[in-house]
Amino acid sequence: MNNDKTTNVELKEIANLCKRRGFIFQSSEIYGGIGSVWDYGPLGVEMKKCVKDQWWKRMVYDRRDVEGLDAAILMNPDVWKASGHVGSFADLMVDCKECRKRFRIDKLKGKECPECSGGLTEPKSFNLMFKTQVGSVEGNAVDVYLRPETAQGIFVNFDNVQTSSRKKPPFGIAQIGKSFRNEITTGNFIFRSREFEQMELEFFVKPGEDEKWYDYWVNERLDWYTSLGVRKENLRLREHEKEELAHYAKRCHDVEYLFPMGWSEVEGIANRTDYDLKKHSELCESGGGLKYFDTATEERYHPYVIEPSAGVDRAFLVFLIDAYRTEMVKDRKRVYLSLDKRLAPIKAAVLPLLKKNPEIVEMAHKLRDDISGNYRVVYDDTAAIGKLYRRQDEIGTPYCVTVDVDSLSDGMVTVRERDTMEQERIDASKLKGYMRENLGL
Ligand code: ATP
Numbered sequence: 314m315n316n317d318k319t320t321n322v323e324l325k326e327i328a329n330l331c332k333r334r335g336f337i338f339q340s341s342e343i344y345g346g347i348g349s350v351w352d353y354g355p356l357g358v359e360m361k362k363c364v365k366d367q368w369w370k371r372m373v374y375d376r377r378d379v380e381g382l383d384a385a386i387l388m389n390p391d392v393w394k395a396s397g398h399v400g401s402f403a404d405l406m407v408d409c410k411e412c413r414k415r416f417r418i419d420k421l422k423g424k425e426c427p428e429c430s431g432g433l434t435e436p437k438s439f440n441l442m443f444k445t446q447v448g449s450v451e452g453n454a455v456d457v458y459l460r461p462e463t464a465q466g467i468f469v470n471f472d473n474v475q476t477s478s479r480k481k482p483p484f485g486i487a488q489i490g491k492s493f494r495n496e497i498t499t500g501n502f503i504f505r506s507r508e509f510e511q512m513e514l515e516f517f518v519k520p521g522e523d524e525k526w527y528d529y530w531v532n533e534r535l536d537w538y539t540s541l542g543v544r545k546e547n548l549r550l551r552e553h554e555k556e557e558l559a560h561y562a563k564r565c566h567d568v569e570y571l572f573p574m575g576w577s578e579v580e581g582i583a584n585r586t587d588y589d590l591k592k593h594s595e596l597c598e599s600g601g602g603l604k605y606f607d608t609a610t611e612e613r614y615h616p617y618v619i620e621p622s623a624g625v626d627r628a629f630l631v632f633l634i635d636a637y638r639t640e641m642v643k644d645r646k647r648v649y650l651s652l653d654k655r656l657a658p659i660k661a662a663v664l665p666l667l668k669k670n671p672e673i674v675e676m677a678h679k680l681r682d683d684i685s686g687n688y689r690v691v692y693d694d695t696a697a698i699g700k701l702y703r704r705q706d707e708i709g710t711p712y713c714v715t716v717d718v719d720s721l722s723d724g725m726v727t728v729r730e731r732d733t734m735e736q737e738r739i740d741a742s743k744l745k746g747y748m749r750e751n752l753g754l
Contacts, residue, residue: 387460402461409426648706
């Protein structure tokens with residue numbers, strides 16, 4: 314549920330909360346960390362899974378025309394030659410002559426260093442792909458790349474998936490997985506990382522039908538965010554100018570979110586035309602197979618591709634920021650995450666009112682075991698009830714269930730809803746059904 318109790322939260326506050334509560338930690342922190350690489354903690358891994366599950370549900374399970382795929386991160390290096398990444402997946406960079414910091418030209422506002430006002434070098438091109446080697450014999454090793462996008466794994470498997478699943482255009486292949494980019498301008502917490510996850514759909518259509526499907530996917534993708542509770546006024550669509558378009562794209566819209574640092578991209582929806590399938594067909598021997606043969610018309614063609622490409626980590630950040638709320642309750646500040654229940658890392662916390670009463674503790678433990686199953690439910694007795702509520706509010710737990718002395722005789726427990734703080738007494742044996750009904754899962 315979203316209400317008007319919005320807060321202009323700083324990214325620093327979100328990062329603090331993430332660390333304190335166990336959503337996200339800096340990678341290899343005890344060694345001083347490594348730039349722009351992040352680890353997801355106990356709550357982060359749950360919430361990230363919920364984000365991916367909601368994407369998969371909408372893009373695969375709810376549809377008849379999409380199949381899933383999980384391709385490898387390492388690929389034959391020729392893939393990246395064909396796709397254009399070896400030649401042109403690069404940012405134009407400048408260095409500050411004074412403080413030596415490096416900046417992307419397209420992100421710079423003026424002609425001097427934004428940090429120290431020093432002079433800048435001439436722009437240089439910098440390839441963003443991480444290179445490594447396959448093969449153990451010295452001199453025999455082959456350079457390969459960590460994939461900078463998941464999309465190419467889909468394109469090279471177009472024929473495998475199409476023939477094994479007997480799909481006809483229009484149809485799509487969906488994939489969620491890690492991608493790697495040696496980003497130069499970093500910062501802004503998990504917004505731009507060097508190792509991140511993408512959720513990509515490549516939707517194959519008959520040439521000529523691409524414009525229609527493009528419009529469809531732009532709207533469909535924007536709707537995904539609002540259907541999961543992100544406020545409409547914090548989202549917008551921005552169409553790329555001609556000069557800004559990637560080498561493969563005919564059109565592209567970004568879904569942008571009003572982050573604390575300003576409007577920035579969360580997802581791109583591009584019309585990639587038949588560029589990738591054609592390039593792979595040209596450059597590899599068996600690439601001719603990347604055409605679709607329409608048995609009805611006896612036509613053989615390279616389908617056009619509409620690609621909605623979202624970042625798991627950026628979507629995660631959007632959901633967190635948009636859910637962040639503060640309010641004064643009886644002269645005390647209450648912080649809570651008004652996350653859509655489907656995205657909350659913990660769905661319910663079972664709390665004993667008196668942890669010294671073994672019967673209450675036992676009932677609470679049993680109740681936790683009873684209602685958990687397909688999602689995470691926790692038991693907590695490490696503080697007084699007020700503090701336990703605040704802890705769960707701050708991590709977005711939709712329901713707190715309290716077991717008290719009366720529960721032992723009447724079998725009823727108190728269920729407190731996170732946003733409204735309203736409480737109701739419910740028969741403990743009905744709690745599982747209550748959760749199922751109210752979580753929207
Ligand atoms: P940007 O202009 O911000 O670098 P991009 O246009 O290069 O992004 P795409 O190549 O369109 O990004 O990638 C699709 C999506 O993948 C992005 O919308 C974003 O959500 C996610 N993404 C891309 N790069 C990163 C990154 N370094 N860290 C986290 N997410 C990323």
